[in-house]
Amino acid sequence: MPDAVPAPDALPPLAQLLGLWVAAFLTLAIFSFLYGDNPLYKLAEHIFVGVSAGYGVVIVYYEAFLSDLINPLFRPEKASLDHPNYWLLIPGILGLMILGRFIPRYDWLSRWPIAFVIGLGAGATIPSTMQADIIIQLRETIAPLWAPAPGQSLALAAWVSFSRLVLAAGVICTLSYFYFSLPHRGALALTSRVGVGFLMVAFGAGFGNTVMARLSLLIGRVQFIRYDWWPTVGPLLRRILDHF
Amino acid sequence: MWHRMMRLDRRWIFLTVALIVTVPFIFQWALPPGSVSPPTRALYDFLEKLPPGSPVMISFDYGPASMPELQPMAEALARHALKRKLRLMGIALWPQGTMLCQQAFTTAAEGTGAREGHEWVNLGYKPGALSVILGLGTDITQVYRADHREVPLRDLPIMAGVRSYDDIGLVIDLAAGMTPGDWVRFAQSRFGQALGIGCTAVMATDIYPYLQSKQVIGVLNGLKGAAEYESVTNHTGRASLGMTSQSIAHLAIIFFVLIGNIGYFASRGRRR
Numbered sequence: 001m002p003d004a005v006p007a008p009d010a011l012p013p014l015a016q017l018l019g020l021w022v023a024a025f026l027t028l029a030i031f032s033f034l035y036g037d038n039p040l041y042k043l044a045e046h047i048f049v050g051v052s053a054g055y056g057v058v059i060v061y062y063e064a065f066l067s068d069l070i071n072p073l074f075r076p077e078k079a080s081l082d083h084p085n086y087w088l089l090i091p092g093i094l095g096l097m098i099l100g101r102f103i104p105r106y107d108w109l110s111r112w113p114i115a116f117v118i119g120l121g122a123g124a125t126i127p128s129t130m131q132a133d134i135i136i137q138l139r140e141t142i143a144p145l146w147a148p149a150p151g152q153s154l155a156l157a158a159w160v161s162f163s164r165l166v167l168a169a170g171v172i173c174t175l176s177y178f179y180f181s182l183p184h185r186g187a188l189a190l191t192s193r194v195g196v197g198f199l200m201v202a203f204g205a206g207f208g209n210t211v212m213a214r215l216s217l218l219i220g221r222v223q224f225i226r227y228d229w230w231p232t233v234g235p236l237l238r239r240i241l242d243h244f
Numbered sequence: 245m246w247h248r249m250m251r252l253d254r255r256w257i258f259l260t261v262a263l264i265v266t267v268p269f270i271f272q273w274a275l276p277p278g279s280v281s282p283p284t285r286a287l288y289d290f291l292e293k294l295p296p297g298s299p300v301m302i303s304f305d306y307g308p309a310s311m312p313e314l315q316p317m318a319e320a321l322a323r324h325a326l327k328r329k330l331r332l333m334g335i336a337l338w339p340q341g342t343m344l345c346q347q348a349f350t351t352a353a354e355g356t357g358a359r360e361g362h363e364w365v366n367l368g369y370k371p372g373a374l375s376v377i378l379g380l381g382t383d384i385t386q387v388y389r390a391d392h393r394e395v396p397l398r399d400l401p402i403m404a405g406v407r408s409y410d411d412i413g414l415v416i417d418l419a420a421g422m423t424p425g426d427w428v429r430f431a432q433s434r435f436g437q438a439l440g441i442g443c444t445a446v447m448a449t450d451i452y453p454y455l456q457s458k459q460v461i462g463v464l465n466g467l468k469g470a471a472e473y474e475s476v477t478n479h480t481g482r483a484s485l486g487m488t489s490q491s492i493a494h495l496a497i498i499f500f501v502l503i504g505n506i507g508y509f510a511s512r513g514r515r516r
Contacts (some may be wrong), residue, residue, distance in 0.1 A: 028428040034255065034258045035255060052307075055339065055340065056339045056340075059339040059340075059342060059369055060339060060369075060371060063339075063342065063368050063369045063370065063372045063392070064369070064370060067389065067390065067394075068370075072389075078394070079389050079390075080389050080390065080397070080398065081318055081389075082306065082398040089319060096286070101343065115399065119372060120374075124374055125374070125429070125431070128429035128430055128434060129429055131429075131433050131434075132425075132428050132432070132459065133425070133428075133429070134431040135455050136433070136459060137453060139456055139457075140456060140457040140458075167456070188433075202449065205449050206446075206449045209445040209446055209448050209449055209465070209466065210445070210446050211494070211497055212445040212466055212467065212468065212490065212494070213313065213444050213445035213446040213466055214467055214491055215261075215265065215467075215489075215493050216312050216313045216444075216445065216467035216486065216495070217309075217310075217312050217313075218261070218262075218265055218311020219265055219486040219489050220268050220311060220314060220482075220486070221312070222265050222269055222489070223269065223312070223482055223485070223486060226266075226269045226270070227482075242378075
């Protein structure tokens with residue numbers, strides 16, 4: 001049994017109990033969609049969207065807007081600063097300019113902060129992506145096929161070598177499938193067909209992982225119903241019956 | 245028969261999967277744990293070799309929708325870090341991450357005597373993954389001035405001597421979105437930060453190339469990765485309990501795929 005399973009006959013505090021029952025009701029309401037679309041499902045769906053958006057707004061207000069802009073500017077002691085940080089007026093004004101999108105006459109104002117964000121993002125991302133996703137990946141793909149590490153057994157070295165061979169063959173064959181400047185005949189037809197095989201294996205691995213992920217979500221909900229909500233049903237019913 | 249099976253109402257399949265997943269929990273069935281995969285073992289070994297007192301940062305980059313896969317990972321990692329007397333720091337690049345971090349660290353700290361602000365800290369959420377990850381490489385206090393309770397960093401014993409990635413032994417990104425790529429690009433590639441990743445199974449195939457190129461230390465893949473980490477740390481949590489249902493459901497789906505294909509070809513042959 002997991003550690004979080006409550007003891008028999010124990011009821012959590014009222015607020016927690018209410019939360020458990022609401023969560024259980026919403027879980028079952030969402031699952032009711034499997035039988036067919038219905039008002040309970042719609043209700044749960046709308047509650048989920050509304051609560052997520054509301055929670056996000058509150059968190060961003062307190063943990064970003066208030067702590068990173070308002071406090072450093074107007075209440076420096078709360079931001080562990082000796083003096084107000086007036087440099088923050090610049091991003092603050094840029095942030096306000098984004099809101100120009102809502103007023104058609106002034107929507108041009110939003111282009112400046114968007115240009116700033118895109119410029120910053122591109123400047124920071126392009127070199128890092130080149131390094132992390134292209135250069136290092138290429139270096140590992142063209143690693144020597146036979147390079148046993150010191151102290152490595154012959155069998156392990158052979159296995160590593162075979163893995164590198166499969167990797168190199170997979171990259172070359174898959175790239176050849178996407179090479180469209182020559183007709184896929186002869187050797188190119190062979191490599192591109194092998195490339196399709198590698199792609200299918202990759203799609204299969206992706207699909208298998210997707211199945212595992214979706215089942216995990218179902219398992220999570222079943223565990224919630226079984227270990228968190230269900231143990232409260234008996235004690236709660238008993239308490240209600242005792243009351244009457 | 246095959247023709248009728250091909251027209252089977254798919255709700256029967258939903259019901260079968262629901263029963264297969266639910267029954268092991270009702271009757272407390274448990275299959276023996278499988279072997280621990282090398283990517284999980286690598287992350288465990290790295291954490292095991294860190295000297296006591298080393299800061300370990302976990303980034304909570306997911307929401308409640310991914311809790312079944314990632315929350316057991318967070319709890320298992322936090323439990324291991326606290327057991328090893330490592331300094332445990334949590335941040336969030338998703339708004340809901342703050343709450344999930346608090347929940348995971350509080351659960352992991354139960355019974356260990358670890359106190360918030362001393363042995364573990366939840367620094368909370370900051371928007372803009374790029375600026376946060378880059379900022380942590382130069383000066384943490386410029387990104388986080390206080391923890392999620394508004395306690396200034398200078399008043400937190402756990403933050404003594406922690407200025408940037410240079411002082412952090414390992415960063416682990418628990419992710420349900422695109423953040424692992426950002427951590428690899430900006431923390432690992434630019435600052436050389438040791439990085440581990442725990443991700444939902446859906447995105448695991450996108451992460452493995454980073455493992456192959458040794459840009460990440462180890463990868464925890466979905467519920468299976470969480471169960472493996474629980475197993476290697478000798479703790480039976482919800483991930484381990486869920487693996488029995490997971491394994492039986494996988495067998496059922498393989499069976500459905502086979503039956504579906506046989507039925508498809510059989511009914512096609514009859515049409516011809």
